[in-house]
Amino acid sequence: MNTAITPQKATGEPTAIILPTPDTIFLARAERFEALALHHGLGEWLGFLGRLTHAQHKALEAAGEELAAPAAETLERAREHRMPPLSVATFQRPVVWHDILRNIVGDLLEDAPVGARDTLDALLVTSAEELDKLAEKLLNGEPEGADMARLPYIAAAMQVVFTAVASKLDASALPPMEAHSACPVCGSHPVVSVIRSEGPTAGRRYVHCSLCNTEWHVPHATCVTCGDRDKITLHEIDGDDGIAHAESCGACESYTKLIVQPKNVRVDPVADDLASVALDMLVDDAGFVRSEPNYLLIGAAEE
Numbered sequence: 001m002n003t004a005i006t007p008q009k010a011t012g013e014p015t016a017i018i019l020p021t022p023d024t025i026f027l028a029r030a031e032r033f034e035a036l037a038l039h040h041g042l043g044e045w046l047g048f049l050g051r052l053t054h055a056q057h058k059a060l061e062a063a064g065e066e067l068a069a070p071a072a073e074t075l076e077r078a079r080e081h082r083m084p085p086l087s088v089a090t091f092q093r094p095v096v097w098h099d100i101l102r103n104i105v106g107d108l109l110e111d112a113p114v115g116a117r118d119t120l121d122a123l124l125v126t127s128a129e130e131l132d133k134l135a136e137k138l139l140n141g142e143p144e145g146a147d148m149a150r151l152p153y154i155a156a157a158m159q160v161v162f163t164a165v166a167s168k169l170d171a172s173a174l175p176p177m178e179a180h181s182a183c184p185v186c187g188s189h190p191v192v193s194v195i196r197s198e199g200p201t202a203g204r205r206y207v208h209c210s211l212c213n214t215e216w217h218v219p220h221a222t223c224v225t226c227g228d229r230d231k232i233t234l235h236e237i238d239g240d241d242g243i244a245h246a247e248s249c250g251a252c253e254s255y256t257k258l259i260v261q262p263k264n265v266r267v268d269p270v271a272d273d274l275a276s277v278a279l280d281m282l283v284d285d286a287g288f289v290r291s292e293p294n295y296l297l298i299g300a301a302e303e
């Protein structure tokens with residue numbers, strides 16, 4: 001436990017929302033997974049997730065043009081009602097997502113570990129109707145035990161779709177959200193928060209969407225879940241590299257991971273979150289409940 005993060009002073013009003021950069025988001029994440037996999041007890045798994053993420057990059061490159069921003073009237077309606085324009089509850093998933101999923105699965109099958117092969121084979125012959133049901137359960141329902149093994153791949157395809165469409169929006173036209181815990185683009189929860197190291201946002205804390213990779217500003221030492229500022233405690237693992245911290249809140253008893261980019265400019269919210277699951281165990285043991293999902297971790301407990 002410590003309170004030693006003293007962020008650099010940033011001046012002026014912070015940029016409220018940073019949309020994802022589709023050309024590099026998954027590519028940089030894949031490289032980070034590969035780097036983390038080299039010296040890690042969970043290296044094989046992280047390496048596999050690196051290949052999955054690289055497949056996301058290729059799938060986005062192939063399908064990105066077909067994924068258009070919503071019509072102007074949809075965006076206007078969202079603004080009027082202060083709703084995220086790509087709300088997971090209402091967004092019409094474009095049919096091309098089935099191809100995106102098959103591309104990702106096809107790529108992975110070339111070099112898949114035995115444990116994943118059956119699931120990947122099954123996904124290739126799953127009907128479009130069943131795939132749509134799985135996506136609906138992932139985003140808006142209660143996934144069941146039998147679905148779990150397939151969901152990380154469904155989630156990977158959904159991340160590609162939502163990231164591509166999010167990147168085509170105008171950040172300055174998005175309605176501000178009242179809660180820190182809802183993405184202003186798709187309404188999902190963030191995966192972690194990041195203290196950024198470069199450019200005009202250096203030293204600021206942004207939370208990173210678990211689905212569409214949008215980031216939005218939340219002030220330091222503020223609970224992402226309930227907004228409390230008085231009962232915040234930072235935790236880290238002694239002797240660790242200082243990249244991953246957990247910010248727990250005594251008011252709502254939840255915690256959010258905090259990835260410190262000034263420690264390593266190449267950190268990635270999704271990859272560094274999964275490389276620091278030991279920290280989650282530490283904070284879980286202290287009685288706090290993680291407030292945010294990491295879609296690539298869905299089903300891991302079931303296997």
Ligand SMILES: [Zn+2]
Binds near residue numbers: 184187209213
């Ligand atoms: Zn989002």
Ligand SMILES: [Zn+2]
Binds near residue numbers: 224225226253
């Ligand atoms: Zn709280």
